[in-house]
Amino acid sequence: MLSQSMPLNAELRPNRAEDAQALEEDTRLRNDIRLLGRILGDTVRDQEGADVFDLVERIRQTSIRFHRDEDRQARAELETILDSMSISETVRIVRAFSYFSHLANIAEDQNNIRQMRAPAVGGAPRPSVLDQTLAHARNAGFGAVELKRFFGYALVSPVLTAHPTEVRRKSTMDREMAIAALLDRRERVQLSPDEVAASDEQLRREVLTLWQTNLLRRTKLTVLDEVANGLSFYDYTFLHEVPRLHSALEDRLNEEGELGSFLRMGSWIGGDRDGNPFVTADVMRGTLRLQSSRVISFYLEELHALGAELSIAAHLADISEELRALAERSPDTSPHRSGEPYRLAVSGIYARLTATAAKLDVEITRRPVGAAAPYASAREFKSDLDVLDRSLISNNSRVIARGRLRLLRRAVDCFGFHLARLDIRQNSAVHERTVAELLDAAIPGMSYLALSEDARVALLSSELRSARPLTSSFVKYSEETLSELAVFHGAAEAHAKFGPDAIPQCIISMCKGMSDMLEVALLLKEVGLVDPSGRSAINIVPLFETIEDLQACSGIMDRMLALHDYRKLVDSRGGVQEVMLGYSDSNKDGGFVTSGWELYKAEIGLVDVFERHGVRLRLFHGRGGSVGRGGGPSYDAIVAQPGGAVNGQIRITEQGEIISSKYSNAEVGRSNLEILAAATLEASLLQPRQSAPRREYLTAMDELSSLAFKAYRGLVYETEGFSDYFWASTVITEIATLNIGSRPASRKKTRAIEDLRAIPWVFSWAQCRLMLPGWYGFGSAVEAWIAEHPEQGMAFLQELYREWPFFRMLLSNMDMVLAKSSIAIASRYAELVPDVDLREQIFGRIRREWHLSIETLLDIMGHERLLQGNPLLERSVRHRFPYLDPLNHVQVELLKEHRANNPDEAVLRGIQLTINGISAGLRNTG
Template identity: 50%
Template structure:
């Protein structure tokens, strides 16, 4: 599997390598060669020469395809009629290579950053160090900064994803391989315990090869919950408290006595187990499991840290003078063996009290408990207060160096993770709310036919009901299965709030929110569960009601809906009770599926502008929650650029965004990489909040008008293909693995919200994942080429209009980011491979009708992109991705050909279980290799 010696000279598309570029990337190529060679040896030893020879031939032929030495059909013939049991190890080999290439690329990024630092170069953009320099240059005053960062929050929200199916063993083994490669980076030949690093690599790659990559059974929500929580022990427990402490110290040093970021800015969230939109597998028990497992994970970590601290803080009361508060805390522990060790006794008290807390709030108990029969902590603040006593005493007798180590990390952890670990959002579709609330109103005798009412009448009924404390139903109510289930789920959320604290369930999100009544219906459900009381002078609502605007029409009407609901005194009272904070979620995925890439991006930008204006008009503090997926078609792309591309006022100290699937593993599976990605989120949030990053000034409105024009053209072109071309749905289902995404054991969530074949009902993840697997990548570019070409035209004004676009690309972060992200997608798209998938469409006329349009638009988009950017190289502004495309994409080629072959066989009625497993393995392998496929 080692990279061929001549491949560094070979072009791919418009990517070229200068001598300097080859020299800079040679260490990475050496890493890839080493890992590939070990993997190749492992394949030969474990699966025989026959499999190894086929893998090697496929690898060599793939590179020949890239160099245009052979036709793609020659490579695909290697796999014609291949036995499924022979195909499986080939698929696994290329999947493992993709995984190992990810490791090599991540290590190379660290290597390049170290080179920049060693050379004394200025901090790179997207680092906190660079952000601090920018803030210093802006000469901001403390009051401005403190106001802008009031209630600041940066929250990556972990969500489930069907392509992230790796088992924990695979996850842990990959992590160990990363650590070993990092040791090699620093010049080590042996591990700390004297083991040869190359032998250790061989051992772990052998374990990787002999471990099943995926589960044979359908992924359950319980599995997804476990997968999401593993990132805490892998990285979050170490990194998040560290970043919070770093940022707070840096800003408070610049603006002393301002109390900036007294609360942690970086706080993670989760959707796994609370997101039931289109997922019938989410139940009250699942909500209890998700919140309980999160709390268990937090407290288990605290127990480990307290045990370690007790070992470390062995100071004698005869040698140090402790504070009176520390003495009082320690005296609660009466163990005579530790009479001379006040810190150890104090820590045992804390440990004992936390053990009682765990027994009271957890369904299962972690290890390292210490049952001393003491009263528990009611809140994390009480635990933190005791830890602060230890900190204060250490500092008072000159032991700050001890206070700043493990104890400081634990204090920061308690501040951010509390007893809840991460906030679990609950989410449901507005149509479900509507149906359930109608049933509740009918049962209570409030209104027999709520669904027949118009919007104004609905709002009147709901406001009247919310103004009373009387519940709609009692314990003996006879409800439908749907209504009973929904209420039970919300009650499970209420229990989590009561047991773990209000941060355990911070938000209730309404999918496809299209009206004020949609928001008030959610409020009714919260009221029934005891999570909302708007009846008196002191409204109560620990859970925020968050509208999610998803389609382009809904995005355009979002600000009007927000203003209308805030005009209701009852709802405004709830917002006031929450510190005037109102969160709004923006749907990147469904807006893209609805109107295409450019139209969706512009609709989101316009919606943010309108929402910011509404927030200023109504006097609320707006927090935007970005429903981004991994792919550009679902809002993906470099996070730093994406945040800086937000309109003025849209960030204002707060940012929430979803993190999904293989993107989570790529960004957060390992502490150093996690630190880099988390600091990027915080850096961009600070810059967007405190600096003018849009850069348009007085020319903003003309720029907006240009994008209005382009977006309308792009949406028409996209709709003509997706919504108006006869047979498009049939083409999509036949030419991509979308049907198999639903039929095979991928993820806990059904592929569609409803049992229909409509594109509108298909979930965005399968929509994007399917196009990614077939290498069309349609959601990330289609319609944009036509929009640009039509806008520029071919008349006397063409050059001037092209100049307008070039000027916007040069000056406007939003526009340059949209084009840069699209270039990334186009670099990963491959119409030659897409043509192989199109052959799965039996109807030849339909095949040409759709695929010919796709190819023409693809070519048109690349042509216009190059004209606007002035660059022949699609990835001129993204050398890291250029390296990745160059080094790894030939290894994707066999996976695509094998997927097509197995799909054809599966659809023809081959019920061999290995055929199905092979399809699933190719999906996982391609997702791993592309790194942002869904």
């Protein structure tokens, strides 16, 4: 499999239609994969022996035959090989194939970076997506002044979450990043023969270390572990690239004055309590301290470097009076800096910042040069940096000001002392119980839970206007209520300590009515974040998740914005109301087609409601990594929103393995941030303003959605025994044994699909290569629709695909997910279902729908094969399957052993390793 003599990528052959540049890029990718594959092969042979290496190759070759043709002979041969292996051999085989998936990912990522850097055909520089969008805007008549005004009120906010789909340990990621850095250096630097040899040896050293590093976590992650893991991406990308992106955009607009900081990082890690009992008030405080510690340490590092750079002598360059005053206030008494006012000023700023860290009770390793007063706010810190900037610019040293100082000033503006804006989130049912307990204790004879919705709204509105507190030291509250109150008090403390940007949002999961939002307002009033006069220090954000809730959300928000007491809170927040839409639960509830459509319709309805009320809408998209949870290319997803749904501001969750794939490399991370900014600009200024496409498009999509919903619900929720089939034919039980997150997999201790979280639901279907949440119901819906509308037929659906970005994105994502599926491999997992009749009934329906969905998808798109329009991904999928498929086959055999109660711990460990390898091979699985 992995030696130089073996055809690592025999299946990877470019299409004739590709140009010479694509052929060259493809060749270089193959060369990188061969290099890493050869080194891994040598490592396997050296560490495990030639017999294991030969066995790996036999499995790979047999798997290729099985995958291509569903060859029965190959299947029998494969089963014979796998059955003959000992558990010890199996684990070694799994590790080999898993590591190949990881190494192939590195090579592909480096190839993507290479393509970003490469000039376009003809040698001209290849413009970024943001460059192209700015050019498009200028061609549309938007000048620098208008674009600067747009970014002045724009908000683009990627929100990192700890949703457990990243199965890699940080130790593994560190080794992989080291390998990527070595490949990058070989690409960019002209190495001498000795340096090439040294690089080869270093690659071998890193691959060997990776082979000897445990792929699996031995202990379960705590919430603060998840926080620490999330913070590493600030070191890799955000702290450096967010300021650079703003500065580069400022230069492209070439307009006097600074651009507003529109890119703001958000986080749920340490603040998301929905279903996670381990996120407490103390954990939230610890999260804020860790975030603040990281950003202040970064500022101190940059100040230290800045002081070294600004060796400007007073007798050689003029300085401003305000800079002179700043230098004179410095506690730095070193005679070596007596004639260097900029260094003295930086020392003084440094001293004040270390004093600030002490005041905020955050840990730093650096020490000041002397005593100084702490900063009252990040704004005060930035104003001192601005003094340096103005002095340099006014004395003909603008080029110096545009270096490290410019980026540091921008970083302070973007990150403050809080680093990321932490959202707090809880389920509406918990808020309801908490408020009920408070009201029932404060109002004798009250039974809040017995009140109608209208009565609750009236009571809550009245309480919002009252200055009377609800809590009393004489009442003994439940543990849950005390925990919730502690979190809200902690949020108030965070506002006082770090500023209002530390926790700007309170999100209500499973929001189903007006009272759900008013209950949160009342809890915020109890801790002083909402006052009786109608001012709020925090955004109250409803999250609509199920199909039913998406259908109701426009009506709920219409009534909320008409409610005087709530509207005052919105007006106090600048007349902006954020609404979050959940992609995951709506998909599990109604299937891929209906979820996407109901989300789109909800946005149309919300745009209309908010325009009527004169309130600005900001949508927060709760997208996952997989297509089954709203994933897919970010640019396409944003641009495909209905007119008016973006309007300059958007927040999007970045979850699990998607965070590392997008942001562990600074160059890739910068590109992804630019994509978000470009798409927001495109969707806001350059898309048609009408909120919906043609009426006949909407009607057709309504009918398709209804038919797909019926097919999906008919299988998942209305077929007797389906939950038994799901639990038997997937690794859902075994996924729970992985230490990949702090949150439980189910909301309740049942096997019901309704109670299962969307992440393990999607993750499990990906592991068995069905990806059912990303396509099921589409084929039968199209077939039935065409039967009902023969006069429109396939031609009309092809028109929808050509003319409507929403429909095109829907099909494009389905194209990707179906290409990663394999009905042949899925059939092996179906055999894990002990009830033969149940197995044949359900898998037979799934197989028919899979074939029908692919057939109808290709007909509508006018393609002959899946991924025909995405050759880069097509090649990626084609060359990794021969190494991915064996992991599935081995996983099935291990599942049989595990479920037969084999006591060998290596069996479960082998299953866990296969989950890791399959996840790496598929990349966006949860």
